[in-house]
Amino acid sequence: MARYNPKEAEPKWRAAWAAADVFRAQIDHARPKYYALEMFPYPSGSLHMGHVRNYSLGDVVARYKRARGFSVLHPMGWDAFGLPAENAAMERGVDPRAWTYDNIAKMRDELKRLGLSIDWSREFATCDPAYYGKQQAWFLDLWKRGLVYRKEGVVNWDPVDQTVLANEQVVDGRGWRSGAVVEKKKLAQWFLRITDYADQLLDGLATLDRWPEKVRLMQENWIGRSRGLKFAFQFDGTAPAGFDGLDVYTTRPDTLFGASFVGIAADHPLAERLAADPRIAAFIAQCRKGGASEAEIETAEKIGVDTGLRVVHPFDSSWTLPVWIANFILMDYGTGAIFACPAHDQRDLDFARKYGLPVKPVVLPPGEDPATFAVGSEAYTGPGTIYNSAFMDGLDVEAAKAAAITRIESQGQGQGATVFRLRDWGVARQRGWGCPIPVVHCPACGVVAVPKSALPVALPEDLDFSRPGNALARHPTWKDAACPDCGGPATRETDTLDTFVDSSWYFDRFTCPDADEPIDKAAADYWMPVDQYVGGIEHAVLHLLYARFINRALHDAGMLSVAEPFTGLFTQGMVTHETYRRQTGEWVEPSLLDIKAEGNTRRAVLMETGEPLVIGDVEKMSKSKRNTVAPGEIFDAYGVDAARLFVLSDSPPERDVQWTTSGVQGAWRFINRVWDEFDSQPPPAAASGEPDAAALALRRATHRLVKAMTEAVESFRFNSGIAQLYSFLNVLKDNPAKSATSALLAERHAALSVFARLMAPFTPHLAEEAWARIGGEGMVVNAPWPDYDRALTVDEVVVLPVQVNGKRRGEISAPAGADPADVEKIVLADPEIARKLEGLTIRKVIVVKDRIVNLVAN
RNA sequence: GCGGACGUGGCGGAACCGGUAGACGCGACAGACUUAAAAUCUGUUUUCCCCUGGAAGUGCGGGUUCGAGUCCCGCCGUCCGCACCA
Numbered sequence: 038m039a040r041y042n043p044k045e046a047e048p049k050w051r052a053a054w055a056a057a058d059v060f061r062a063q064i065d066h067a068r069p070k071y072y073a074l075e076m077f078p079y080p081s082g083s084l085h086m087g088h089v090r091n092y093s094l095g096d097v098v099a100r101y102k103r104a105r106g107f108s109v110l111h112p113m114g115w116d117a118f119g120l121p122a123e124n125a126a127m128e129r130g131v132d133p134r135a136w137t138y139d140n141i142a143k144m145r146d147e148l149k150r151l152g153l154s155i156d157w158s159r160e161f162a163t164c165d166p167a168y169y170g171k172q173q174a175w176f177l178d179l180w181k182r183g184l185v186y187r188k189e190g191v192v193n194w195d196p197v198d199q200t201v202l203a204n205e206q207v208v209d210g211r212g213w214r215s216g217a218v219v220e221k222k223k224l225a226q227w228f229l230r231i232t233d234y235a236d237q238l239l240d241g242l243a244t245l246d247r248w249p250e251k252v253r254l255m256q257e258n259w260i261g262r263s264r265g266l267k268f269a270f271q272f273d274g275t276a277p278a279g280f281d282g283l284d285v286y287t288t289r290p291d292t293l294f295g296a297s298f299v300g301i302a303a304d305h306p307l308a309e310r311l312a313a314d315p316r317i318a319a320f321i322a323q324c325r326k327g328g329a330s331e332a333e334i335e336t337a338e339k340i341g342v343d344t345g346l347r348v349v350h351p352f353d354s355s356w357t358l359p360v361w362i363a364n365f366i367l368m369d370y371g372t373g374a375i376f377a378c379p380a381h382d383q384r385d386l387d388f389a390r391k392y393g394l395p396v397k398p399v400v401l402p403p404g405e406d407p408a409t410f411a412v413g414s415e416a417y418t419g420p421g422t423i424y425n426s427a428f429m430d431g432l433d434v435e436a437a438k439a440a441a442i443t444r445i446e447s448q449g450q451g452q453g454a455t456v457f458r459l460r461d462w463g464v465a466r467q468r469g470w471g472c473p474i475p476v477v478h479c480p481a482c483g484v485v486a487v488p489k490s491a492l493p494v495a496l497p498e499d500l501d502f503s504r505p506g507n508a509l510a511r512h513p514t515w516k517d518a519a520c521p522d523c524g525g526p527a528t529r530e531t532d533t534l535d536t537f538v539d540s541s542w543y544f545d546r547f548t549c550p551d552a553d554e555p556i557d558k559a560a561a562d563y564w565m566p567v568d569q570y571v572g573g574i575e576h577a578v579l580h581l582l583y584a585r586f587i588n589r590a591l592h593d594a595g596m597l598s599v600a601e602p603f604t605g606l607f608t609q610g611m612v613t614h615e616t617y618r619r620q621t622g623e624w625v626e627p628s629l630l631d632i633k634a635e636g637n638t639r640r641a642v643l644m645e646t647g648e649p650l651v652i653g654d655v656e657k658m659s660k661s662k663r664n665t666v667a668p669g670e671i672f673d674a675y676g677v678d679a680a681r682l683f684v685l686s687d688s689p690p691e692r693d694v695q696w697t698t699s700g701v702q703g704a705w706r707f708i709n710r711v712w713d714e715f716d717s718q719p720p721p722a723a724a725s726g727e728p729d730a731a732a733l734a735l736r737r738a739t740h741r742l743v744k745a746m747t748e749a750v751e752s753f754r755f756n757s758g759i760a761q762l763y764s765f766l767n768v769l770k771d772n773p774a775k776s777a778t779s780a781l782l783a784e785r786h787a788a789l790s791v792f793a794r795l796m797a798p799f800t801p802h803l804a805e806e807a808w809a810r811i812g813g814e815g816m817v818v819n820a821p822w823p824d825y826d827r828a829l830t831v832d833e834v835v836v837l838p839v840q841v842n843g844k845r846r847g848e849i850s851a852p853a854g855a856d857p858a859d860v861e862k863i864v865l866a867d868p869e870i871a872r873k874l875e876g877l878t879i880r881k882v883i884v885v886k887d888r889i890v891n892l893v894a895n
Numbered sequence: 896g897c898g899g900a901c902g903u904g905g906c907g908g909a910a911c912c913g914g915u916a917g918a919c920g921c922g923a924c925a926g927a928c929u930u931a932a933a934a935u936c937u938g939u940u941u942u943c944c945c946c947u948g949g950a951a952g953u954g955c956g957g958g959u960u961c962g963a964g965u966c967c968c969g970c971c972g973u974c975c976g977c978a979c980c981a
Contacts, residue, residue, distance in 0.1 A: 254899065255976055263980070287981060300981090339979080365979040375981045383896090384979055458980060577976080636923065637905040686920075687907055695907065699921055706935090707920085748911080757909065760919035767919090838915040843962045845915055883961050889914045893961050 041712035043676025043802065050805040050816075051152055059818055062110040062156045064563045071107035072564050073099035074544055076572030076580070077114045080162070081121060082140040084147040086612040086658055086696060087573075089668050090684040094609055094755070095571040096153045097685065100798040101750050102568075103154065104822035110564050112547040113148065113155045115141050115162035118169075118471045119536045120198055120214060126470075126502035133470045133502060137164055147669065152677055152801050154818075159550045163539035168546065169472040170493025171555035172539065177475060177486050178594050184230045187484065191304075192463055194222035199505050200466045201226065203535065205259075205579050227465040227474060227532065231586045235260055235457045237600075238585055247605035249691075255577045261458025266290040266442050267372065268451025270299060270348035273357045277310055283348055283360070286371030286456055290445070291437035294426035295378040295399035297389050299348055299360045300341065304368035307360075311344055317362065324364045339365050339388045351450050352427065363388060371456050379416065386416040399425045400434060462583065464535045469500045469508030471533025479520035479527040488521050494529070507531060540580055541587035544570075544602060556596045565599045574608040581606070607753060610693040612684065614664040616653035617641050624663035625650055627698075628670075655695050666696055675705040678800035682707065685799055686759040708803055710766055711796070714789065715807040717774045721786050731772060732784035736829060738768050739788045743825035746795045755799070762796055786811060791823045831887070839870055840891040846873040849890070857884035864890050 054060065064070075075095035078088060099111040115137075122133035141162060149157075161168050179185050193202040195212035201224065206213045231238075239260045242253045269282035276282070283299065301307055303324035312318040320342040341363035350356035358376070365384050366375055379389035380398040389396050398412050400421040407424050423429045428444070429437040442453045465474065475487040475494040487494055497515045500508040509515065510531035520527040542555075548564040549557035572580075581603075588602040617625045625643065630650055633640045641650040658665045671680045683704040688694040728736065742765045749758030769788065772781060789811050797804035797817050808817035831853050837860065839847045847870045851860050861882050864870055870892075877894035884890050 251899065251976080258898070258977060261977090261980065265981080285981085289981075363979095365981095367980070370980045372981095377981085382981070384981080387979095456980080458977095574975085634922065639905095639922085689908080692901095692908095697907085697921075700907080703920055709935095752911080754909095754911085756907090757911095757919085760909070763919050836915090840915085840962070843960095848915080881961065883914095885914055885962095889962085891914080891961050 041676075041709050041803065041806070043678060043708075046806045047150075047152065047677055047802040050802045051149065053805070053816065054152075054154075054818060057816070059816070060111065060154045060156050061158060062112070062564075063108060064560065065108040066563075068106060068108040070110070070564060071099075071102040071569075072110045072544075072548075072567045073102065073569050074112065074547070074567045074571070076570070076576065077116050077540070077543060078144065078148075079119065079121070080115045080117055080137055080140040080144055082143055084144055084668050086666060086668055086684070088148070089151065089680055090612050090694065091571060091573070091609060092148065092151060092153055093681045093685055094607070094690055095569070096151075096681075096801075097750065097755060097798040098569050098571070099154045100801065100818070101822065103818070104794065104797065104820065106821065109154075110548070111154055111156060112159040112550075113153070113157065114160055114543055114547065115144075115164075116536065116540050116543070117141065117162040117164040118533075118539055120468065120470070123468065123470045123502050123508070127505070130503070133500070134164070134496075134498075137162070150672060150677060151681070154801075159547055161543075161546070161550050163472075163536070163543065164470075166493045166495045168543075169539070170495070171546065171552075172472055172534070172542070173475040173487070173492050173494060174489055175542070175555045175591060175594070175596065176534070176538075177489065178596075179229070179590055180486060182590075182594060184233065184590055186228050186230065187225060188228055189223065189225050190463075191221050192224050192226055194220045194224075196220055199507075200468055201463055203463050203537070204460050205462075205582070226463050228461040229464050229538075229586070229590075231462045231583075232457060232459055234586050234589055235262065235459050236455075237589060238459075238582065241585065241589075241601055244601060245604070245606070248603075249606065249608055252574070252577045252581065252606060252608060256582055259459065259578045259582065262455060263288050263457075264453070264455050266438075266445060266451060267454035267456075268351060268445045270351065270358075270376070273347040273349050277307065277346070279310065280307060283307065283374055284372040284451075285374045285376050286454065287376060289378060289381065289438070290441035291423060291426075291429065291432075291434050292378040292381045292399050293350075293352060293376070293441055294429070295380045295397045296350060296358055296376050297379050297385065297395045297397065298377050299358050300363040300366050300375050300377055300385075300388070301360065302366040302368040302373040303362055303364060305362070305366075305373045307374075308344075308362045311346075311362075317342055317344065320362060339363065339384060339391060341388060341392065343392075351445060351448065359394075361388075361392075369460065370458065380412045381416050381418055383416045383418070386412065386414070390414070397425060399423055462535075462586075464538055465532035466535055467507040467510070467531075468533050469496070469502065469510075469512075471536065472539060473509070474530045474532050474534060476530045477518045477520060477527040478530065479523060479525060481525055482520055482522040482527075484530075485520055485522050485527070491521070509533065537580060537583045538587070541584045542591065544584070545588065545591065545597060554596075556591065558596065558598070561596075562598050565597065566601060567603045567605075569605040569607065570603040571607045571609060573611070577608070607690065609690050610688065611657045612696055613655045613693045614658050614666060614696045615655050616662050616664045617650045618653055619643070619648065619650060624661075626663040627666060657693075658696070671701060675701055676708070676802070678803045679705040679708055682759065682800050685755045687756065689756050690753055707763060707766070708800065710770070711792075711803065711807065714766065714769050714774075715793075715810045718785060718789055718811055719774060719782065721783070721812060728780045728784060729778055731778070732780045735768065735772055735781065735784045735788055737832060738765065739784075739791050740825040740829035742795065743791060743823050744827075744830045747822070747825070750798065759799060762792070762799075765792065793817050794820050794823050835887050837888070837890050839864055839867070840889065841870075841873055841877075841894055843891060846870060853887055855886075857886070860884045860890060864892070 073095055075091050099109050103109045117137050122137050125131055125136050126133045193207050195202050195215055195217055197215035197217035202212055207219050211218055239262055242256055265288035267286045269284050271282050303321045341361040344360045346360040347357040377385035379386040379396040381400055396412055401407050401410055401424050402417055402421045420434055423432045423437045429440050445451045473494045477485050479485050497512055502508050516529040516531055518527050518529050544567050545556050545561055549560035584602055589600050591597050592600045617630055629644055630641050631644045641652050656662055679701055683701040684694055687700055742761055745761045746758050793804050793808040804817045833853055834850050835853050836848050836850055838845050839849055849863050849867050851863055879892055879894045881893040
């Protein structure tokens with residue numbers, strides 16, 4: 038049997054594709070367009086299996102759509118700014134620019150080796166001045182439109198990376214990259230007004246019907262829209278200087294008559310104003326000390342201090358409420374102040390019980406008696422009828438909310454309000470390896486935009502990264518500039534933009550990588566939106582929310598016609614591997630060990646010494662657990678197609694896939710068996726006469742395969758599709774060329790031609806080699822996806838299982854589409870089934886056409 | 896605590912609309928080829944039993960239905976996201 042030789046075939050076909058320039062994307066209004074995109078990689082220097090999976094998945098889509106006649110855009114670039122380059126520079130004394138471009142060169146070679154259907158002519162890196170200069174241009178446009186502002190504010194400070202983090206980049210109170218506990222720091226910051234788009238971003242989710250429900254939900258929760266009432270309490274007696282009233286926000290205005298006290302955050306300006314009182318000062322200090330980590334919040338007891346101030350109830354001027362400072366109220370949500378209704382809010386209840394404050398129920402649960410209903414240690418938050426509430430008595434919760442809002446509005450004390458959890462996006466980073474914010478600070482004119490003619494504001498060549506901190510800020514001359522307005526001496530802004538800004542519009546730029554404007558509208562109008570975006574779930578709220586925001590902002594600035602950038606999103610699972618440790622606890626990498634199987638148990642030993650190892654959990658491939666497998670080594674051993682095939686075949690794409698050596702060997706075996714079928718097929722001979730039974734059966738199987746594969750690819754069930762290819766190969770093996778009639782040989786040739794086209798998105802190199810072997814015209818990459826005849830996907834005679842009372846008791850054969858009455862006759866005439874029915878009377882016969890027969894009998 | 900997803904052989908998984916549960920692959924076992932091994936090929940492989948057949952079986956307990964892995968109710972478990980959000 039001839040072995041398939043990927044070492045020879047794979048480079049040959051990649052060269053052939055490149056020579057024919059087949060993947061160049063071209064605007065062609067005669068054809069439907071398709072934009073397939075995978076999240077672009079950070080150029081870390083080496084390809085890992087996660088990349089192999091991500092880009093193989095996207096490549097299946099891109100190649101399939103090409104074969105279906107779409108004009109396809111499938112580009113690639115590099116998310117190239119960011120801290121790893123600075124860290125490499127600091128640790129090894131290399132230049133971050135050189136380090137990054139070297140890594141890009143290495144990874145480009147590895148990616149090209151994967152045989153992806155990429156239009157490489159559109160490649161760029163976000164650290165190219167030609168890219169970030171255009172980013173600076175639209176940044177200034179957004180500034181002009183009021184979407185960029187500077188504000189002194191409390192920011193999340195990562196003490197390890199020495200930079201500011203956005204809220205989205207703080208996970209469990211720690212920096213998303215460094216893992217360091219985040220500190221609060223006051224700093225002048227640049228913000229993008231993402232909150233202006235909160236409603237749009239939320240409502241837009243409803244239109245994204247080809248996004249995973251999970252991601253839409255995560256964004257919905259992150260944006261966190263809530264509707265309620267914002268109103269001001271008047272102080273009883275003299276108001277503290279500078280305070281007319283006390284603004285609070287509530288989603289439960291229906292419970293206003295259950296008010297017990299008013300609470301403010303420790304960071305609230307009023308609390309700070311009262312800090313002259315040492316008791317209050319001490320309490321504020323105590324609150325600030327408390328960490329923001331998950332565990333601390335979980336266990337933190339609700340504590341507070343009474344300010345001594347009192348405010349007047351909005352619906353009863355004779356009723357006053359005490360004002361407390363409480364640790365469970367957050368300054369950065371709502372107004373940083375609440376009115377508390379302990380009977381119907383658990384936090385308020387815990388607090389009220391601790392400090393002996395009143396608990397007065399105002400919502401009566403259905404079926405409860407108002408005379409006896411009482412709240413114990415659990416607040417009642419369910420539906421019910423309002424009572425103890427003057428003008429709201431008898432209303433249900435929703436009606437009471439509306440009534441309370443109307444009354445407050447008519448009193449001029451406040452109004453219905455929508456509040457978001459989403460905060461504006463702090464985009465400035467105190468880093469040298471990033472896109473400079475294109476402004477100068479002039480002592481006379483203030484903050485002044487750099488004119489577009491002077492863009493890009495490029496990074497200097499000679500940044501010093503030997504020490505932590507902002508290399509740009511300490512550069513001796515770079516920041517010196519003339520003010521564009523008055524010409525006087527001024528200082529450049531030394532903050533750079535968050536790298537998530539870089540990745541928020543690269544897909545737009547891919548449509549026109551050489552345009553003078555940031556986005557060429559004609560090109561973007563043709564290609565956008567991205568029809569299928571593929572990437573990891575970890576970007577569910579970071580990148581995917583920012584990109585949606587920026588795209589909308591650019592749309593509103595007239596640069597784009599499309600508001601939502603990605604109409605289809607697919608989030609793929611991770612690549613995992615078993616972990617192995619020595620008895621001492623040290624991790625051992627897979628290449629150093631041997632797995633021995635005894636029956637159903639497996640044992641791992643160190644290859645060199647035979648030392649037994651502990652087989653641990655299956656986890657995401659990571660350097661720290663040493664459970665990685667280098668793609669390059671797999672490509673060398675089995676070829677690229679085997680690696681692609683395995684990561685695509687072994688699990689559904691959205692789930693994690695477990696890398697195993699035996700699995701990739703299975704894929705390699707399949708490739709050789711496929712090759713053997715093509716290799717053993719003699720040159721096409723004239724088909725002789727009518728196809729015989731075997732040929733017809735093969736034809737039907739082929740049409741069934743096309744149907745199954747088409748449906749599997751369309752619905753991202755690539756693993757099932759590949760299983761169909763495996764099954765079909767078994768059919769081919771059962772009809773070998775060497776013993777075939779000439780009619781069957783002709784049918785085999787047709788089947789192989791279909792097979793080559795169906796496997797092309799998955800194993801593109803093998804498909805070309807196989808296509809050439811059977812004399813296919815041109816390259817398979819240019820061959821159309823095969824069609825199928827629905828009539829041929831069903832057999833003429835179907836085997837129907839026959840159940841008696843729901844249990845399988847036999848089967849019969851019937852013509853496809855046979856009338857239920859005829860099927861019933863066949864069933865009743867069957868002696869085997871008659872035997873099973875002995876002593877029973879048939880009560881009912883259910884015939885499901887071409888599927889099953891069920892006899893109900895007793 | 897809130898929200899969501901998922902529980903199927905030794906393993907990854909299939910079963911798309913409620914219609915033969917376990918496709919396909921991996922592993923294991925047996926056989927062929929071989930001096931031998933690797934590779935390759937052929938076969939078997941959910942469990943149990945009184946084995947020409949039969950029973951049970953998709954986390955557990957109920958329900959709907961002629962028929963449930965699939966739908967409904969209640970538990971249990973695993974994973975993910977958010978988390979003092981007023």
